[in-house]
Amino acid sequence: MTASQTPAEHLRRHAFLGRLIWVLDLTAYAALTYAGAQAIWATSEYVSATVVWAPAIAIWGTLLLVGSAGCLLGRLTRLWAIEYVSNVLAGWGAWLYVIILIPAMLEGTSGVLFGFAVFASLGIARRYAELRIFVNEPGLSGIRARLEAAFRRRTELTVQRR
Amino acid sequence: MEGAIPLLVALGGGAGIGAGLKALIDTLLALRAGVSAREGRRKADIAEQRDEALKRLEAERGKTTAALEVAHLERVRAEWATRMAQTAVRNSQRAREHAAELRILLMERANLTRAELPEWPKMEETEPSPRTSS
Numbered sequence: 001m002t003a004s005q006t007p008a009e010h011l012r013r014h015a016f017l018g019r020l021i022w023v024l025d026l027t028a029y030a031a032l033t034y035a036g037a038q039a040i041w042a043t044s045e046y047v048s049a050t051v052v053w054a055p056a057i058a059i060w061g062t063l064l065l066v067g068s069a070g071c072l073l074g075r076l077t078r079l080w081a082i083e084y085v086s087n088v089l090a091g092w093g094a095w096l097y098v099i100i101l102i103p104a105m106l107e108g109t110s111g112v113l114f115g116f117a118v119f120a121s122l123g124i125a126r127r128y129a130e131l132r133i134f135v136n137e138p139g140l141s142g143i144r145a146r147l148e149a150a151f152r153r154r155t156e157l158t159v160q161r162r
Numbered sequence: 163m164e165g166a167i168p169l170l171v172a173l174g175g176g177a178g179i180g181a182g183l184k185a186l187i188d189t190l191l192a193l194r195a196g197v198s199a200r201e202g203r204r205k206a207d208i209a210e211q212r213d214e215a216l217k218r219l220e221a222e223r224g225k226t227t228a229a230l231e232v233a234h235l236e237r238v239r240a241e242w243a244t245r246m247a248q249t250a251v252r253n254s255q256r257a258r259e260h261a262a263e264l265r266i267l268l269m270e271r272a273n274l275t276r277a278e279l280p281e282w283p284k285m286e287e288t289e290p291s292p293r294t295s296s
Binding site: 050051052053055056057059060063067078079080081084085087088089092093095096099100102103133134135137138140141142143144146 | 167168170171172174175176177178179181182184185186187188189191192193195197199200201202204208211
């Protein structure tokens with residue numbers, strides 16, 4: 001809080017920034033959804049030639065499209081649950097795009113694009129870190145912990161080291 | 163290198179779907195446990211949990227400090243008691259020596275024999291020290 005602001009002014013400015021960030025997030029996710037749609041329905045020649053296998057392209061495009069659309073919906077409705085699952089999907093889609101771009105980057109033709117793709121992936125990963133705070137709850141075990149508990153042996157008799 | 167890309171994308175796609183499923187199940191488990199799905203509500207809950215945990219931590223720290231205070235005061239009191247007891251012993255020793263000198267003076271100046279002098283007072287019994295540590 002600066003010395004020239006009253007508490008009410010500071011609160012209003014804080015709320016305004018919160019709204020601004022929300023709108024920026026929505027715009028960013030909208031752009032990513034556009035990218036996902038283009039990946040499926042307007043696949044570039046480079047992608048078609050590099051990822052030869054059509055089902056792989058379909059899966060990657062679906063990950064991007066569904067992930068970013070879900071993130072957009074989740075941010076719009078302020079339901080972090082939707083955004084968290086979609087963020088995971090979109091994150092994988094983004095990292096797969098980085099992998100797809102590696103040959104072009106090595107050839108020297110798409111270095112800038114590669115850098116931007118990495119930046120976008122890291123941005124999605126940062127949002128993931130923020131969303132983890134919502135999912136975590138002390139005393140709650142995720143699916144991994146439950147599976148481990150289900151498979152663990154329950155006997156008290158253990159092997160003795162000699 | 164180019165030949166590996168389709169394989170990587172296919173594997174990555176499968177892994178991405180798997181990670182999405184895991185995220186979905188984790189989220190459903192959390193929601194089932196009562197976590198609120200709405201951002202604002204969830205943030206308020208988390209802030210509340212954090213404040214309550216901070217308060218509990220402060221209470222723990224306060225308790226430890228209070229216990230240390232009590233222990234410190236007890237130690238100070240015990241040291242004072244020891245010093246005073248030792249002072250009392252030294253004082254009584256001085257008094258005894260003074261009394262012995264006075265007895266000698268009486269015997270020399272007043273020509274009294276040892277049997278005529280007032281008797282030495284009967285001293286109290288001291289106890290052996292108890293076990294204060296195991």
